[in-house]
Structures are given as structure tokens and as C-alpha cells.
Amino acid sequence: MAELSLEELKNLKADKVIDARGMSCPGPLLAVKKSIAEVPSGGVMEVLSSDEGTRRDVPAWAKKMNHSYLGDIEEAGYWRIFVKTR
Amino acid sequence: MADKLSMTVMTGSVDRLIGMAILAGGAVAMDMEVEIFLQLWGAYAFKKDVIKENMNLSEFKEKGEQVVKRMKELNLPMWFDILKQAKDSGAVKIYACSTACTLWDVKKEDLEMVDDILGAGEWLLKSKDAAITLFI
Numbered sequence: 001m002a003e004l005s006l007e008e009l010k011n012l013k014a015d016k017v018i019d020a021r022g023m024s025c026p027g028p029l030l031a032v033k034k035s036i037a038e039v040p041s042g043g044v045m046e047v048l049s050s051d052e053g054t055r056r057d058v059p060a061w062a063k064k065m066n067h068s069y070l071g072d073i074e075e076a077g078y079w080r081i082f083v084k085t086r
Numbered sequence: 087m088a089d090k091l092s093m094t095v096m097t098g099s100v101d102r103l104i105g106m107a108i109l110a111g112g113a114v115a116m117d118m119e120v121e122i123f124l125q126l127w128g129a130y131a132f133k134k135d136v137i138k139e140n141m142n143l144s145e146f147k148e149k150g151e152q153v154v155k156r157m158k159e160l161n162l163p164m165w166f167d168i169l170k171q172a173k174d175s176g177a178v179k180i181y182a183c184s185t186a187c188t189l190w191d192v193k194k195e196d197l198e199m200v201d202d203i204l205g206a207g208e209w210l211l212k213s214k215d216a217a218i219t220l221f222i
Contacts, residue, residue, distance in 0.1 A: 024162050026108060029115035030175050061116060 003071040009082055010073065014046035015039050021050045021078050028054040029061060032083075036067075039085050044070070050078040058083060090119040092216035094209070098127030099144035100165060101153075106222050107168035113218075114176030121216065122180045123209045124200070128222075129186035132197045137166055166198065173199060181209060 004012070016039045020028035028049040039045045047058060058081045059069040070082035091113040095106055106122075113120045124132055131140055143150045163171070172178050181204040182197055194200055204212075213219050 022161065024160070026111035026115050026168075027163070027171075030111055030171060033115045033117070033175060057112070057115070064116060 015043035025053045047081040090216040092213040095128035096125045098131035103165040107165040111172040120178040
């Protein structure tokens with residue numbers, strides 16, 4: 001699945017939001033791994049992270065786990081990162 | 087080749103142990119298996135009476151206080167907390183070198199998070215099929 005535009009991302013309703021702000025690497029990614037089971041198949045997970053590495057780690061993780069990375073939105077001091085589960 | 091990170095840990099320095107724990111956590115998050123072998127100072131740093139007291143740094147020692155202060159400000163977890171989280175979240179096995187255990191006169195129970203005590207031969211066979219092997 002292709003990445004979404006910023007406008008599409010902004011209108012996206014996540015099935016599960018993980019707030020990992022303030023966590024250092026690899027905390028956010030471990031939180032993602034833990035929470036993914038709670039997202040229904042084909043659902044959207046939104047990860048909030050203030051760690052810059054996470055916005056690159058999550059797409060790499062999604063690719064490995066066969067989920068779809070949808071893109072991210074940069075906010076003040078953190079990122080909103082979107083993944084659609086397989 | 088197994089989707090596995092294999093780390094031989096000789097060091098007992100906190101800075102290097104932080105790096106090791108972050109890689110272990112990252113590997114678990116990426117759904118990789120992790121195996122760790124503790125040699126001399128590595129085994130010493132996992133002793134129950136040492137693990138939390140250890141402030142030994144391998145480099146830029148004059149920066150030590152500054153680093154610790156900054157870590158507290160940022161509320162960063164200690165290396166053993168990162169490793170514990172990795173162990174609780176995935177397949178992480180920690181082994182201690184039998185010679186190191188004899189030297190420090192410790193049993194498995196005297197070491198934090200250690201699953202078993204191994205010899206070098208068995209460890210090398212375990213490492214042989216790991217996709218990533220590191221010496222720290």
C-alpha cells in the first residue's frame with residue numbers, strides 16, 4: 001500500500017494511539033511491538049514519538065512485519081507515525 | 087541463517103552496556119532473537135551486588151557526571167532496565183561464561199537476568215548461525 005498524502009493522514013482515524021513521547025530508543029518501538037496485537041487486521045495504529053529514530057524505525061519495522069507504513073506528520077517536538085496492519 | 091543478534095559482552099563499562107542494551111531492545115522490537123554471552127567484566131557487571139552500583143565508564147571519564155545528570159534530566163532508563171524490558175518483550179537469552187563465574191565465584195543465582203552458564207564451545211556453536219554477531 002502506498003503512503004498517504006499529508007491531508008489524508010490528517011483525516012485518518014486511528015484504531016489505536018500509542019503515546020511514546022518522552023521515551024528513548026528503542027522504547028517507542030518496543031511499545032509498538034507490544035500494542036500491535038490490539039489493532040484489528042486492516043486497522044490503523046498511530047504512534048506518537050519525540051525520538052527522531054522512531055520515524056525511521058517504524059517504517060523499517062512495518063516492512064519486516066508485512067504491515068503498511070502510511071507516513072508521518074511532524075508536530076511541535078514529536079511525530080505522529082501511521083501504520084496500517086496487514 | 088537465523089534472524090538472531092548474538093553479542094559477546096566482555097565489557098563491564100556502563101557506557102558500552104547502554105549501547106548493548108539498546109541494540110538488544112531494538113532487535114527484539116524488530117522481532118529478532120537475541121543471545122548474549124557475558125565474559126569477564128561483563129559477568130561481573132551482572133552480579134546482583136554490582137549491577138546497580140556500577141558507574142564505571144570506558145571513555146571520556148571526565149564527562150561521566152555530566153552524562154549521568156543529563157540522563158536523569160531526560161528520565162532515560164538505566165541499561166539494565168532497557169535489557170529487562172527487552173527480555174520481557176521477546177526472545178532474549180543471557181548466558182555467563184563458566185570461567186568468569188569461577189573467577190568471580192558466582193552461581194547463576196548470583197547474577198541478574200542470567201539464564202544459564204556456558205562454555206566457550208557451546209557459545210560459539212550458538213553464535214554460528216546468527217545473522218549479526220558483535221563483540222562488545
